[in-house]
């Protein structure tokens with residue numbers, strides 16, 4: 001009997017959640033558990049999102065010891081600013097290298113199964129979630145706006161399957177800079193076969209807006225640090241997949257780099273692919289990498305990202321894409337009509 005009541009309550013909760021109207025999503029990355037995180041107070045008290053997306057480096061775990069990792073998550077959990085945000089918004093998360101457990105690590109990281117368990121436990125993944133059963137932590141969510149627009153949120157896992165990075169060697173190749181060089185091996189991958197297959201199925205599901213969350217930046221040129229551009233064949237594959245599945249309304253959000261910026265890739269014959277980067281919750285960096293794809297200026301203070309869904313009475317949806325500083329002042333702004341994110345009709 002107890003079991004029946006529990007299933008009934010769980011079912012009811014899921015149903016109610018599906019009915020929740022989505023107005024605002026906030027997102028961020030790169031928060032050190034040892035530092036105060038006032039940006040979370042700004043998110044909660046000024047922006048008031050329905051959902052907050054953690055884009056990775058949510059703690060600086062950097063340890064093979066799961067006990068150490070759990071201790072660092074506990075420091076985040078103990079912060080009052082985190083607790084308030086958790087009370088008022090739905091928190092969803094993917095990871096990047098530091099919460100995965102090792103700087104710049106990919107599929108070769110030997111503690112990835114154990115670290116996944118710690119991650120899913122901390123983020124309170126429901127016991128019946130497919131995330132527990134398959135390799136990696138990728139997943140997706142569906143929300144609906146007041147005007148019944150379907151918003152799909154896709155969380156990618158850029159770590160579990162990613163091929164090893166190749167070290168830059170400027171003496172051999174003058175185009176090389178910073179840490180890593182471009183990998184054009186046909187077999188090299190960002191997402192791995194299973195995740196690519198899953199992503200294709202996701203992109204074929206009906207949705208008006210699709211927010212693809214990628215811990216490392218999607219929309220930049222090669223810069224010698226971690227980005228999709230280190231695997232240009234995989235970056236091109238993503239663009240081809242969006243085209244092939246006729247997936248309209250795609251927007252990328254990313255983190256990792258300790259500054260924020262808006263990049264846009266303009267592939268031939270399709271709509272512009274925006275990538276809004278928000279990083280970091282506590283971390284900053286004094287140097288911004290050059291990018292021909294950047295719109296406007298990067299912002300180097302602590303920040304969070306915001307996506308607001310604005311609908312008029314005729315059902316026209318405008319997406320307000322922003323990055324805010326710790327005072328809640330917008331530092332990067334972009335308004336996009338959903339009608340601008342549509343593939344040209346096939347003749």
Ligand SMILES: [Fe+2]
Nearest residue numbers: 057096097256
């Ligand atoms: Fe990172």
